[in-house]
Amino acid sequence: MAATIALIICTEPGRLENQSVLLAQSIRAFGGQLKDVPIYSYHPRAGAGISEQTLAKFEALQVKHQQIELNTEFPNYYLANKPITCAYAENTLDAEFLVFVDSDQCIFQEPTEFLLPDGYSVGLRPEYGKGIGSSGEGDKQDSYWQTIYHLLDVKTERFVTTPIGERRIRAYWNAGLVVTRRSARIFNAWKQNFEKVMRLGIAPVQGNYMVEQSMLSATICALDASVYTLPIAYNYPLPLHDRVSPSFKLQHFDELVTMHHFNMFFFDDWQSQLDKIQTLDRNSDKYRWLCEQLSQQDLPARTWEYRYRLLSMKVKRRLKLLLSKTA
Secondary structure, eight states: OGGGEEEEEEOOSSHHHHHHHHHHHHHHHHOGGGTTOOEEEEEOSSSOOOOHHHHHHHHHTTEEEEEOOOOOSOTTSGGGHHHHHHHHHHHHOOOSEEEEEOSSEEEOSOOGGGSOOTTOSEEEOBOSSOTTOOOSTTOTTHHHHHHHHHHHTOOSOOEEEOTTTTOEEESOBOTTEEEEEGGGOHHHHHHHHHHHHHHHTOOOTTOSOSHHHHHHHHHHHHHTOOEEEOOTTSSEEGGGGGGSOGGGOOOBGGGOSEEEOTTGGGBTTHHHHHHHOOSOBOOSHHHHHHHHHHHHSOOOOBOHHHHHHHHHHHHHHHHHHHHHHHO
16 A cells, blocks of 8 residues: 555755654554555755754654755745645656645544545645635735636636635635645646746735645646545644634544644744643543654744744735735
8 A cells, every 4th residue: 555655745954854753753653554655855955954863763764855956946935845846756756646745744643535536636625714815706816816827727716615714715725735646747737837927926915925835726726637625634723723613623633634733833832832722622642642752852942932023024024015015
C-alpha cells in the first residue's frame, strides 16, 4: 500500500524544521497502515540548509530531505514554494497518489481518504473562512476571481461552504492539505497558472496574498477536475475551533485525522492557547502525546508579545494597502 502514495512537505531553516519533525513523528505513530508512507521533504530556496539535528531526526523517521533551488523566480513570496515544489514532485516521484501537507499539521489517525475513491482526481477541504474569497457577482472581491477565471478560461462556476460562518463562496479550497492522483497532473497546471498570474501582477484587493491558494482553486475549476471533499476531520483548524460552525465542528480530539495548528506552537504560550480552546474534549492519549512532544522539543519559541506585534504589523500593512487602492 505504501508504494502507491507519497507525502510532500517543505522544510526550510527555522520554525518549519520542528513542525516537519512533529508531523513526521505523528504519522509514524498514528498512521495505521499508512504509517510507513514515504515522506519527501524539500527545501526549495537558496540559502543555508536545515540543521544537522533536524537531518538526524529526519533520518531516524525515514524522511527523505533534499535542498534543491526550485523557487528562483519568486523567492520573496515563500508561499510560492507550494506549487513549485509540488510540480517538481509530480515530475520526479512515481506514486499513484501525491499528498502535499503543510508542515504545521499533525496526523492522528490512519488517513484512509488519502487513497482517493475511484473517479476523483483531487481531494481537499474548503478554505476555513471567506478570506479573499468571493460570494459571487456584487462581491467587492469578485473582480479578482473574474480576472483569473477569464485568464484560465474557467467555464463552470463552482461554490463551497466555509466551515466558519457557513458562507457560500466561489470554489476556494485550502492548500494546506492537497491529495491528487499524479496522473491528473494538477500540480504542474497549478504551478504554470500561479507563475502566469504572478508575472502579470494580478492579485486580490488585499495585495500579494494567498495567490497560490486561489490559483490552486482556479486551476481545479479550469481543469474541471473531479473534487473529493475530504471529511471535516481532515485539515481541521485547531486554533479556529471555537469559531467553526456547529455542523463543521469536532467534539473530541480523538476524532481528528489531520490537524492544522498554524503557528500556535511557535510561541511560548502554546499550552495556554491550547487550554483556551472550548468544547473540544481533550481527554485523549493523542492530546497528551502532542503536549509531551512539544514539551520535549527545543522549540525556537517566540514570546506571546511577539505574536501581537506581528499581528499589529500585519493589520497596518493591510490597512495601508487598502487605503492606497481607494486613494
